[in-house]
Amino acid sequence: MVGMMKPPEAGILVRRLRTLGLDREEDQRALAGLIRHKRRLGRGQEIVDLDTAQNFAVLLTGVACLYKRLRGGNRQIYTFHYPGDLCGFHRYVLPEAEGEEAAMALSECSIGIIRYRDIDRAFEQHPKLGFVIWRVTMLEASILRERLVNLGRRPALERVAHLLCEQLARREVIGVSTSIVPLNQIDLADAAGLSVVHINRIFQELRKLGVLSDKGRTIEVLDKERLMSIAEFDGRYLHMGDALRHWEVAIDNSSDEGNVEDFT
């Protein structure tokens, strides 16, 4: 599969970067031309370290994650990747060896591969492209910060709810508007910093609240409003622009009246 990508697949990347300001058609063409190879992966396969790491990947279809393995076998998932996301790009900017970080396919995935030297050239010829991709990386950082709040300060129920909201919102941005979150409880546990057992109990609670369906293995959100209010979800950190204003500030003001002023 060498040669030019067919439009529909490179399209997801272009579409994504357009939402972050890549408006000139010329830049978009340059971007689309960067994907020269593609590859298919099954669940559990590593994405990064394909060759001698002189390239990185763009997720085209499927779900993946960036994670780190700790001594003892524990895994911390930093973030999930959806079509249009870059996998392993941070190594292009900051190349030194990075502990035990890796990216892994969580479902059947297809990825596009971009070589460093190709993007080197693209950045020289299309400075705007570089800036927009910088934005992509900053958006990822923004997501990381929110996840930090999640792990640091939210109890399990809200934490899981927040995670689910984020996945729905991010999939909606790229045009996937199912209410199904294509993950399993194990992945969620590793992202939420909770044990699988506890995730399972939280799920039962969410089902009892009518937020999740109880169809066996698929995670389906039945009541998005409720979910957002549990999570106190404010999707602004996803920088989705006007596309998705309805993801903003779903606040249940019932119980916090006087204490808002406490921190002056």
Place this chain on the structure above:
Amino acid sequence: MVGMMKPPEAGILVRRLRTLGLDREEDQRALAGLIRHKRRLGRGQEIVDLDTAQNFAVLLTGVACLYKRLRGGNRQIYTFHYPGDLCGFHRYVLPEAEGEEAAMALSECSIGIIRYRDIDRAFEQHPKLGFVIWRVTMLEASILRERLVNLGRRPALERVAHLLCEQLARREVIGVSTSIVPLNQIDLADAAGLSVVHINRIFQELRKLGVLSDKGRTIEVLDKERLMSIAEFDGRYLHMGDALRHWEVAIDNSSDEGNVEDFT
């Protein structure tokens, strides 16, 4: 204080960016020339949102943090800032409004102020400068990821130890080699996602282990080796280059022999 900065203060920024690859003197001069104003702040003052946010800050002296306030008054500190760090720069790249994020001085600080339009121009004339600053932001993301592991998967003792290691290492990079961490228990608690009370108990444990001194209010590390081994600290995520190889991989292999292979 309009006009050119005096060298020693802009110097900290140049020095910092040199460790990330800003080697051409011409670029360095351009960088130093960006700081046109400076300002002093006392503990607790906000750094970002100085004017109408058409600028960002470089921390020159003191300690600061980037954080978010949650409903209920809780605070999550994302990261601490030391001299040479950029505060609020992410808004330059990704300008949309960001929830309740802010940066705050944690001690007496002085900051340099850089206007967007000045750095716009600098990036055009010195593309390399832009790339190096991109690296700075990616380094921050790397720190965020490690903090995520910390909150998600490490128990309190290791978590606090890890946080302390990081602060020591980061201060060492910029030439501060005291064993004093210039923070208080409250700040540490908000960064570690623990309650102040629990932080205090962890501190007592660390003192009992001889790792921390028990001089009243200042946090002084007496046994860095021990601290690193408690935290299983591997400073590679800080990308400090060869400067600080001794921050790498301090592992106490005494108790995990057979189970390392468990996750194949």
Place this chain on the structure above:
DNA sequence: CGTGCTGTTGAGGACGATCAATGACGGTGG
């Protein structure tokens, strides 16, 4: 010499981890 802010201590309880076992399901090969 009060008044804050920070650090310290104690008691009690909640949240979430761990361990261990069982179920449900899909795929595979006989």
Place this chain on the structure above:
DNA sequence: CCACCGTCATTGATCGTCCTCAACAGCACG
């Protein structure tokens, strides 16, 4: 077609970490 296996979901019981509340002590500041 069925037996087997691996993965993922579920359940119960127990335990420990960490939180909350509440009070007090020390120090720095005006």
